[in-house]
Amino acid sequence: xxxxxxxxxxxxxxxxxxxxxxxxxxxxxxxxxxxxxxxxxxxxxxxxxxxxxxxxxxxxxxxxxxxxxxxxxxxxxxxxxxxxxxxxxxxxxxxxxxxxxxxxxxxxxxxxxxxxxxxxxxxxxxxxxxxxxxxxxxxxxxxxxxxxxxxxxxxxxxxxxxxxxxxxxxxxxxxxxxxxxxxxxxxxxxxxxxxxxxxxxxxxxxxxxxxxxxxxxxxxxxxxxxxxxxxxxxxxxxxxxxxxxxxxxxxxxxxxxxxxxxxxxxxxxxxxxxxxxxxxxxxxxxxxxxxxxxxxxx
Amino acid sequence: xxxxxxxxxxxxxxxxxxxxxxxxxxxxxxxxxxxxxxxxxxxxxxxxxxxxxxxxxxxxxxxxxxxxxxxxxxxxxxxxxxxxxxxxxxxxxxxxxxxxxxxxxxxxxxxxxxxxxxxxxxxxxxxxxxxxxxxxxxxxxxxxxxxxxxxxxxxxxxxxxxxxxxxxxxxxxxxxxxxxxxxxxxxxxxxxxxxxxxxxxxxxxxxxxxxxxxxxxxxxxxxxxxxxxxxxxxx
Numbered sequence: 392x393x394x395x396x397x398x399x400x401x402x403x404x405x406x407x408x409x410x411x412x413x414x415x416x417x418x419x420x421x422x423x424x425x426x427x428x429x430x431x432x433x434x435x436x437x438x439x440x441x442x443x444x445x446x447x448x449x450x451x452x453x454x455x456x457x458x459x460x461x462x463x464x465x466x467x468x469x470x471x472x473x474x475x476x477x478x479x480x481x482x483x484x485x486x487x488x489x490x491x492x493x494x495x496x497x498x499x500x501x502x503x504x505x506x507x508x509x510x511x512x513x514x515x516x517x518x519x520x521x522x523x524x525x526x527x528x529x530x531x532x533x534x535x536x537x538x539x540x541x542x543x544x545x546x547x548x549x550x551x552x553x554x555x556x557x558x559x560x561x562x563x564x565x566x567x568x569x570x571x572x573x574x575x576x577x578x579x580x581x582x583x584x585x586x587x588x589x590x591x592x593x594x595x596x597x598x599x600x601x602x603x604x605x606x607x608x609x610x611x612x613x614x615x616x617x618x619x620x621x622x623x624x625x626x627x628x629x630x631x632x633x634x635x636x637x638x639x640x641x642x643x644x645x646x647x648x649x650x651x652x653x654x655x656x657x658x659x660x661x662x663x664x665x666x667x668x669x670x671x672x673x674x675x676x677x678x679x680x681x682x683x684x685x686x687x688x689x
Numbered sequence: 690x691x692x693x694x695x696x697x698x699x700x701x702x703x704x705x706x707x708x709x710x711x712x713x714x715x716x717x718x719x720x721x722x723x724x725x726x727x728x729x730x731x732x733x734x735x736x737x738x739x740x741x742x743x744x745x746x747x748x749x750x751x752x753x754x755x756x757x758x759x760x761x762x763x764x765x766x767x768x769x770x771x772x773x774x775x776x777x778x779x780x781x782x783x784x785x786x787x788x789x790x791x792x793x794x795x796x797x798x799x800x801x802x803x804x805x806x807x808x809x810x811x812x813x814x815x816x817x818x819x820x821x822x823x824x825x826x827x828x829x830x831x832x833x834x835x836x837x838x839x840x841x842x843x844x845x846x847x848x849x850x851x852x853x854x855x856x857x858x859x860x861x862x863x864x865x866x867x868x869x870x871x872x873x874x875x876x877x878x879x880x881x882x883x884x885x886x887x888x889x890x891x892x893x894x895x896x897x898x899x900x901x902x903x904x905x906x907x908x909x910x911x912x913x914x915x916x917x918x919x920x921x922x923x924x
Binding site: 565566568571572573575576580581583584 | 739842
């Protein structure tokens with residue numbers, strides 16, 4: 392393995408890791424405010440990827456494709472909260488504490504089947520978003536890097552930064568932390584709790600949509616790809632710690648880089664090794680690398 | 690300011706409040722005194738619509754509150770400092786102070802900054818601790834923060850649920866003296882307290898709550914010398 396290979400694998404790992412981070416952030420924010428997780432987070436990503444392919448093949452320019460993806464995924468996030476989460480809140484204890492696992496997984500199955508009906512079962516590749524051809528390369532320090540990967544990294548980091556600014560600097564971000572701490576106390580401070588819960592599910596969905604928009608040119612897209620991304624997002628969130636947004640970024644990048652290298656050495660089972668590594672890590676450190684029980688807002 | 694007329698409330702089939710009537714006017718500090726389980730907390734929760742009254746009416750500023758959500762009531766000036774203070778531990782002291790104020794329509798940044806400075810004058814320790822996380826404050830500092838946070842929301846009626854709970858006597862005195870001054874400045878205050886001697890000392894009027902019913906009411910000075918009150922709550 393040459394130094395050039397190492398650098399290229401690092402860039403590929405960071406690109407895909409940034410996408411895992413975005414997907415995992417969707418899990419994080421919904422979990423933070425509602426203690427619930429969307430078991431279809433990866434399927435929301437899959438819908439984002441298909442909407443991207445559909446619009447790009449129609450000749451829609453990339454920025455407008457992203458707007459389209461955000462609109463579709465925003466509506467899906469709203470629908471998920473409205474039809475898969477809120478009715479359980481109304482039913483209270485009658486549904487048990489974890490009925491949302493079934494309803495969100497059920498929503499994922501519906502999405503898979505709807506996409507299969509529209510686009511078929513066959514795997515597809517999204518056209519490149521940021522460059523004319525998939526193999527466009529720039530040379531940095533004598534090492535060739537795919538333009539598409541560089542652009543994906545840049546966009547993902549802009550989104551991650553915007554997410555942090557939103558969470559820590561805006562009144563809505565603070566409202567999310569208030570609802571996470573205690574919805575009743577938040578309401579007494581004038582926070583619209585239901586509106587905040589809708590917001591976090593829409594945000595989680597938008598993050599999955601952006602991930603889907605970015606991931607299309609990197610992997611083959613098929614209606615059942617979502618589960619793998621959901622599992623990887625869970626793995627990333629577990630490494631980072633579900634309550635630590637900065638840890639998620641580190642966890643995502645770490646996972647992506649390890650995956651890139653393991654795929655280089657074993658293309659058949661490359662995806663398996665990082666997941667095994669996460670299992671071993673959790674056996675010794677159940678709160679992940681970057682979180683402690685004390686840091687949990689609940 | 691606020692009037693409760695024959696209000697009944699509880700949890701499912703269990704009734705906690707039985708036909709309560711009371712009122713609080715601007716510039717008055719009204720205490721509700723009662724033992725554990727008398728229904729004091731449920732009374733405040735019913736007034737904030739966290740627990741929906743099953744019968745009776747609550748009128749705030751001339752408007753029935755039945756159809757209002759808790760966050761609408763808070764934004765309209767009915768501000769409730771719950772038991773245990775409920776400081777958001779992951780936000781800084783400054784962010785805790787601002788979070789409620791940022792929800793009040795028409796409150797400009799300049800007004801919020803002025804409010805911050807006013808509260809820092811009231812409780813100077815909050816200025817020193819403004820960048821610390823709320824969860825790192827002592828119990829007394831958290832209670833000061835809870836009162837200041839509520840005042841940042843420009844309340845018309847301030848309701849406090851046992852602000853003395855778990856605090857040192859000098860902090861309790863500081864908090865109650867502050868409430869007294871706020872009432873003299875024209876704020877309506879409803880203070881729910883288990884420590885009757887403290888509440889009756891600062892209040893203008895008081896209600897004695899027993900098993901969800903008001904059994905005595907009147908000027909606090911008169912209740913302080915009432916034989917039944919002395920026997921049940923002041924000895």
